[in-house]
Amino acid sequence: MVKDYQNSIAEIHCGQVMHWPNLSGILIPCSQSEKHLRAMMNIPPIDHYPERYQFKYCPRCATLLERTLVYELERQRCPACRWVHFPLPNIAATVVIEYQGKIVLVQRDIEPDRGIWHLPIGHVEYGEDPADAALREGYEETGLELADPRFLSFTHGPSYGDPKLFYIVFGYVARAVGGTLTGSAEGMNVRAVPLVELPPLKWTSQKAAIAAYRTLQGF
Numbered sequence: 097m098v099k100d101y102q103n104s105i106a107e108i109h110c111g112q113v114m115h116w117p118n119l120s121g122i123l124i125p126c127s128q129s130e131k132h133l134r135a136m137m138n139i140p141p142i143d144h145y146p147e148r149y150q151f152k153y154c155p156r157c158a159t160l161l162e163r164t165l166v167y168e169l170e171r172q173r174c175p176a177c178r179w180v181h182f183p184l185p186n187i188a189a190t191v192v193i194e195y196q197g198k199i200v201l202v203q204r205d206i207e208p209d210r211g212i213w214h215l216p217i218g219h220v221e222y223g224e225d226p227a228d229a230a231l232r233e234g235y236e237e238t239g240l241e242l243a244d245p246r247f248l249s250f251t252h253g254p255s256y257g258d259p260k261l262f263y264i265v266f267g268y269v270a271r272a273v274g275g276t277l278t279g280s281a282e283g284m285n286v287r288a289v290p291l292v293e294l295p296p297l298k299w300t301s302q303k304a305a306i307a308a309y310r311t312l313q314g315f
């Protein structure tokens with residue numbers, strides 16, 4: 097389970113200390129409310145970061161990182177240049193494409209979940225507006241030029257490929273205004289289906305986007 101670490105927190109003495117005995121064993125002065133501390137219990141400690149965030153050396157100056165208390169949590173910090181590792185969730189955008197009165201689905205061609213049909217989805221690039229990412233990913237995966245993005249949904253949760261890696265996914269609806277429904281350069285299959293015939297979608301982000309879209313459509 098992703099959140100087993102909740103059970104490793106032995107006890108909270110609000111106003112005194114918070115103790116993570118199974119992790120680093122450090123004692124954290126509790127200057128915040130109990131409610132705040134309980135919210136912080138949902139934040140994964142360093143040892144529960146995904147593999148890609150298990151840094152050993154500073155990415156700026158290559159010094160061996162140390163573990164220390166920064167902003168009330170144990171974090172990795174560089175003793176030389178003072179760089180601190182603040183891990184962030186991945187950001188993605190998915191899009192409900194309105195095309196000739198239908199919704200466009202693409203077939204996943206990589207693992208995990210190879211073969212399932214889903215809404216176009218992809219990572220938001222650094223500095224890119226999520227709405228622009230939805231239009232871009234929609235075009236890249238279907239060949240359709242898109243316009244008029246409208247916000248539908250927002251989800252936060254673990255990745256299906258790596259449950260330690262968290263994703264924030266923005267859902268949009270957009271209109272197809274040009275191009276040809278051809279699929280992606282990688283050979284991804286595409287099809288358009290009426291909303292009433294849409295098959296169940298697997299991913300939480302996609303379910304949320306479609307639910308919001310159905311509400312927008314009045315059913």
Ligand SMILES: [Zn+2]
Pocket residue numbers: 154155156157158159174175176177178179
């Ligand atoms: Zn450094």
